[in-house]
Amino acid sequence: PLISGPFSGKFQIPTFLVELSKVLANPGNTQVARVAAGLQVKNSLTSKDPDVKTQHQQRWLAIDTSARREIKNYVLQTLGTETYRPSSASQCVAGIACAEIPVNQWPELIPQLVANVTDPSSTEHMKESTLEAIGYICQDIDPEHLQDNANQILTAIIQGMRKEEPSNNVKLAATNALLNSLEFTKANFDKEFNILNNKVFCTTRWPCRPVFSTCNVWGPVEMADLWYSGWMCSHLLLCVQITIEAMKSDIDEVALQGIEFWSNVCDEEMDLAIEATEASEQGRPPEHTSKFYAKGALQYLVPILTQTLTKQDENDDDDDWNPCKAAGVCLMLLATCCEDDVVPHVLPFIKEHIKHPDWRYRDASVMAFGSILEGPELSQLKPLVIQVRAAPDGHQNNLRSAAYEALMEIVKNSAKDCYPAVQKTTLVIMERLQRVLQMESHIQSTSDRIQFNDLQSLLCATLQNVLRKVQHQDALQISDVVMASLLRMFQSTAGSGGVQEDALMAVSTLVEVLGSDFLKYMEAFKPFLIIGLKNFAEYQVCLAAVGLVCDLCRALMANILPHCDEIMQLLLENLGNENVHRSVKPQILSVFGDIALAIGGEFKKYLDIVLDTLQQASQAQVDKTDYDMVDYLNELREGCLEAYTGIIQGLKGDQENVHPDVMLVQPRVEFILSFIHHIAEDEDRSDGVVANAVGLIGDLCTTFGKDVMKLVEVRPQINDLLSEGRRSKTNKTKTLATWATKELRKLKSQAWYVTALPSHQTTQRPCLAPKHDSYCSASFISAVTEERLNWRIMRGVLNARLDLNRLINCCSLTVSMVFSWFVFRLPAVELLPRIMEIKPTEVSSVFYT
Structure with a gap:
């Protein structure tokens, strides 16, 4: 029941809703009363929980037709009578429509709403609340149920977006309705294209307040992929003019939408270029061709984008998305999309501002250079190469950081014939790292310490890039110096989490390059690894340390065994510690699998406690309305699945015959399959979870044989999960699912033959007369x-x-x-x-x- 008291019970709900709708419709009631009544009616019709929403809709449809008609009349009468925003009546209308339209009821609603908007005598409040109702309906209802009304809905929207419409509130409501209707009105875009574009663009030219301007520029962004193929070249200059006006706006939200519009255009044209290449390889014409709008707009876009790069703030949070960062991304996409054509437009800005007195302009010139590294040919970029050198202003703000980032990009994308340059760069970085470490004794202030730590972090990050390019034999020659510098850095930066994290990641890269040859450094390095694992207060450091354990296991294999007791103890303690950041825990679970793979049968002594921990983690539940927690649950499940896989493969051994140690896991097989079954029933599972789940199914089949087959047969959802994996667009998922399916079929085939074919030792035959x-x-x-x-x-x-x-x-x-x-x-x-x-x-x- 909605309430307790005299109206409680399901038979009182119609009366309750009728009375509420009367309160809502009466203009003589206070705003508070009308809003409360509208909220109660809306909440009786819809919910954020899909299951509850379905129950509410079924309950509504079970109400007597006459009572429903009375309620609908009242809420429709309310449209246009409310002086407050947003309209409560529009939400009630949408709630009823979402229940009735899918079952072919209330056919007169859409025509009536359209009439409210198109009637010249309609008030501003009437048109605004009606367009809000249309927007809510388009947002919440399945698009297929509105296909027959698409023309009428577009008519109302276009009417509300006319330049002649005096009310900006009406234009805003119409634009929001347009955004919500895009999915089911695609088919009507060909006929209404020019009209609709003109309305969108004209409406965008008349912003009266920030939120309105943001929404109206967002309209074309959402529409970009819909009208791209039908956009005539004559619209290009108009769109450039409008979007550049937005990009120049002092309002970040508006500027972002203008920039991201062109980012979307670049994405679309890159997809079309890929399609054209594939069609050419297959000897057929492409279905869609690029109009090269981005290339045509370069002369207008690049100057405003490079100017936006100079609007940075040295105190910007790395996680904040602002026009400066969006401009860098857009410039990078333009370079990838337009290739060599972008260079002449960027080159003047770089040359003019590389020595500008203001650090922001110098930094912007380096950022512009870094943004166009991918796309143009090397011959076009050679004149732009900036020498990274010691300079009097090198310590100022973000200039040094931008220079190092550009250097890292150059190293990362260097070709094989550039290896001598990579070797020289490595030596320069090593020399600078040693020089910086010697400067520590000269630090006199907090500002000096901050710059000292920042420079160490930059050098560690650059060291990672060059080490990835260095060949194994060359890495062996410099590894002693590298480790000595990194160990000294660990000692001097115990209070700086950022430097510790970068140093751990540099060690991780060195481990990847050296492989088993890293063993000689373990005794000296282990204390700092332990410190990192204990540093849960700075969770990025702890996370980097956990990742490094994974790399060490893969590189050292069984040689990691002498260090496992202490590492395992710390990992288990971190899992049970509520103060450890949640992002660390899935990685810890995954590392259990890496340790098991490395030490094989020696993992037995940790097996029981690890399996108990995995069982507990596998049963975790989260609030499904919180998308961050849903993502975390998927990460947690991936960690559990990777751990199970590593443990089974590690205990099984490399031999063709299964090692008896793996039988210690057999009592947990049924729970593991129940866990996979639970994943198969969860619609929010990620592709990574599916990949690990189907891979684990294959490992269970090859390890435990027919026992697994019997348990899978009583869980049909697992077969559905395998089918989903085989259809995945991710190669890893598809490959693992196909392999697991074959292993399962092989077990079924063997089981049939075992059942049907007697052994040579018995004379009993199947019952066939x-x-x-x-x-x-x-x-x-x-x-x-x-x-x-x-x-x-x-x-x-x-x-x-x-x-x-x-x-x-x-x-x-x-x-x-x-x-x-x-x-x-x-x-x-x-x-x-x-x-x-x-x-x-x-x-x-x-x-x-």
């Missing part, structure tokens, strides 16, 4: 000797007979069938291997024939 065998055999012989049958069909007949022989454990008629095959049709050589599988003792008779 001799006369039935004779009837079957006669039918097979008749089929084989029928000359009108296609030879492929006859091959199938013989194969079927061989399956029957396998079932009844005899070869009595196989000889005669093969003889018939020799006489009447093709050679039987291909059948001999299958005949030999039936009973080895009867092979001689077949060969005799």
Whole structure:
């Protein structure tokens, strides 16, 4: 029941809603009363929980038709009578519509709403609240239920977006309705295209307040992929003019929408370029072709984007999305999309501002250079190469950071023939790192310490990039110096989480490059690894340390064993510590699998506590309305699945025969499959979870055999999960799902043969009467000797007979069938291997024939 008291009980709900709708419709009531009544009506019709929403809608449809009609009349009468925003009546109308329209009820609603908007006598409040109702309906209802009304809805929206419309509130409501209707009005865009674009663009030219301007520029952003293929070239200058006006706005939200519009255009044209390449390789024309709008707009876009790069604030939060960052991304997309054509437009800005007195302009010039590294040919970029050198102003603000970032991009994208330059760069970075470490004794102030730590972080990040490019034999020659510098850095920066994190990641890269040769540094490095694992107060450091444990396990394998006790203890403590950031815990679970893979059977001593921990983590539940928690749950499940996989593979061993140690996991197999079954029922599972789940199914099949098959058979959702994995667009998921499916089918096939075929030691046969065998055999012989049958069909007949022989454990008629095959049709050589599988003792008779 909605309430308690005299109105409680399901039979009182119609009366309750009628009375509420009367309160809502009466203009004489206070605003508070009308809003409260509208809220109660809306909440009785809809909910954020899909299941509850369905229940509310079914309850509404069960109400008497006359009562529903009365309520609908009241809420429609309320439209236009409210002086407050947003309209309560529009939400009630949408709630009722979402319940009735899908079951073909209330057909008169859309025409009535359209009439409210198009009627010249309608008030501003009437048009605004009606357009709000249309927007809510388009947002909440399945688009297929509105296809028949698409033209009418577009008519109302276009009417509300007219330049002649005096009310900006009406234009805003119409634009919001347009955004919500895009999905089901695509088919109408061809006919209404020019009208609709003109309305959108004209409305965008008349912003009266920030929120309105933001919304109206957002309209074209959402529409970009819809109208791209139909946009005439004559609209390009108009759109450039409007979006650049937005990009120049002092309001960040408006500027962001103008910039992101062109980012969307670049994305669309890059997709079209890929499609054109694929079509050319296949010798066919592409379905859609690029209009090269981005290339045509470069002369207008690049100056405003580069100018936006200079609007940075040295105190910007890295996580904040602002026009400066959006401009850098857009410039990068333009370079990728337009390639060499972007260089002449960016080059003047770089040359003019690389030595500008204001650090923001110098930083912007370096950022512009870094943004166009991908796309243009190397010959176009050579004139732009900036020498990274010691300079008097090198310490100022973000200039040094931008220079190092540009250097890292150059190293990361360097070709093989640039390896000598990479070697020299590595030596320069090492020399600078050692020089910086020697400067610590000269630090006198907090500002000096901050700059010192920032420079160490930049050098560590650059060191990672060059180490990834260094060959193994060269890495061995410099590894002693690298580790000595990093160990000294660990000692001097115990209070700086950022430097500790960067240093740990540099060690991780060195581990990847050296592999097992890193073992000689473990004793010296282990204390700092332990400090990192204990540093849950700075969770990024702890996370980097956990990732490094994974790299060490893969590089050192069994040699990590002497250090495992202490590492495992810290990992388990972190899992149980509420003060450890939640993002660390999925990675810890995953590392259990890496440790098991590295030390194999030695993992037995940790097995029980780890499996108990995984079982507890596998049962975690979160609030499904919180998207961040849903993502976290998927990460947690991925960690559990990776741990189970690593443990099973580690205990199983590399040998073809399964090692007995893995049987210690067998009591948990049923729970593991229940966990996978639970994942299969969760619609919010990620593709990564699916990939790990199907991979684990395959490992369970190859390890525990028929026991797994029986448990899977009673959980059909697992087969659905495998099917989903085989359809995945991710190669890893598709490959693992296909392999797991084959392993499962192999078990089923083996189980059938084990059931149907007695062993050589027993004389008991399956229950198949001799006369039935004779009837079957006669039918097979008749089929084989029928000359009108296609030879492929006859091959199938013989194969079927061989399956029957396998079932009844005899070869009595196989000889005669093969003889018939020799006489009447093709050679039987291909059948001999299958005949030999039936009973080895009867092979001689077949060969005799």
